[in-house]
Amino acid sequence: MLTRQVIRKAVEAALEEDAPNGDITCATTIPLQAWGEVRLVARERGVMSGIDVFAAAFKMQNPEIVVTPAIADGERFEPGRMLATVSGPVRDLLTAERVALNFTQRMCGIATMTDTFVAAADQARTLPGYRVPRTYDATRIVDTRKTTPGLRPFEKYAVVCGGGHNHRYGLSDAVMVKDNHLAALAEQGIDMAGAIRHIREQVGHTTHIEVEVDRLEQIPAALDGGADTIMLDNFTLEDTRAGVDMIDGRAIVEASGTMTVERVPEVASTGVDVISVGALTHSVRSIDLGLDWVR
Structure with a gap:
């Protein structure tokens, strides 16, 4: 169902929708060679879903970006837990972050609500x-x-x-x-x-x-x-x-x-x-x- 081809098609469309002509803010504020690292952190408790989709959003923006998950899909998490680290060119990190979060936050929301109903x-x-x-x-x-x-x-x-x-x-x-x-x-x-x-x-x-x-x-x-x-x-x-x-x-x-x-x-x-x-x-x-x- 959720194959690599399905992920690629949807993420490509989302990245194109969000920055059809590039990211103006990053292009005018961030040096081209700047390199950085961010962490995906939970603000509330939930159930993980979409960690591969999260990674795909960054990798499809720039293959040089390195995503290191610290959790697996289906695993519960508490507020403050670090879920993944992402490092790479800052321009691309900032350009892809909203698409990555939009997918993952919604998928985690569905997984969390489902977990509540199952309980x-x-x-x-x-x-x-x-x-x-x-x-x-x-x-x-x-x-x-x-x-x-x-x-x-x-x-x-x-x-x-x-x-x-x-x-x-x-x-x-x-x-x-x-x-x-x-x-x-x-x-x-x-x-x-x-x-x-x-x-x-x-x-x-x-x-x-x-x-x-x-x-x-x-x-x-x-x-x-x-x-x-x-x-x-x-x-x-x-x-x-x-x-x-x-x-x-x-x-x-x-x-x-x-x-x-x-x-x-x-x-x-x-x-x-x-x-x-x-x-x-x-x-x-x-x-x-x-x-x-x-x-």
Whole structure:
């Protein structure tokens, strides 16, 4: 997903966007031969994601720049921790620093928020009436397609760094029949079970089929059609438990809809296999990281 080619393409575009005709400030203030060193330092606690992207921004600005990471992706850090050192021509250090920080701060923000949601899901084990999911050892926190256009590989990678899992990457990866699909099919006289069976006849045997339901009455049809995953969208806790019972291990159970950290433990306690959280990528706050001058 987050390959070197993907990183290179995005970072090149970001550097070009930020300095299409060079960095006027550096060109008029910094001697051409000046050499310096900076340190990437955490201003708050978080989870690391994007250290290779951080390095790529500097190396693509000038291959002579040396980046030495002091942390790995997925590792937690505390305020004041030094995360990397960067040394090279000062003009290029200062020109690339904002692009490097923009990528890394956002990716760390996503990883950190994901880590918080994963911890919230783990709290479900301590609640009365906790049910173990049928498919996994613990309820998984997954992302959605509500990502920043052009940055999906970076954001989904950051979710994994935070201990989460990825939902489908895009529309080409799996069948996901949602409410508007069902409404359009109903206009043609096709019911849910029939639609799922029709889809199954057209796709390869490895293609996963997920169906979104918004009320308990739809679950039997989803099961009858042979859905691989049934998403319970905006269900109450009571209905979520009832839905898990109705499905009874015959499909993966996903809970979705306005998930918050406060709500996740109780939802996870119902025995759902997956909780999808759009906020991981669409409502994230970047982590405060700084580049401190050393010499």
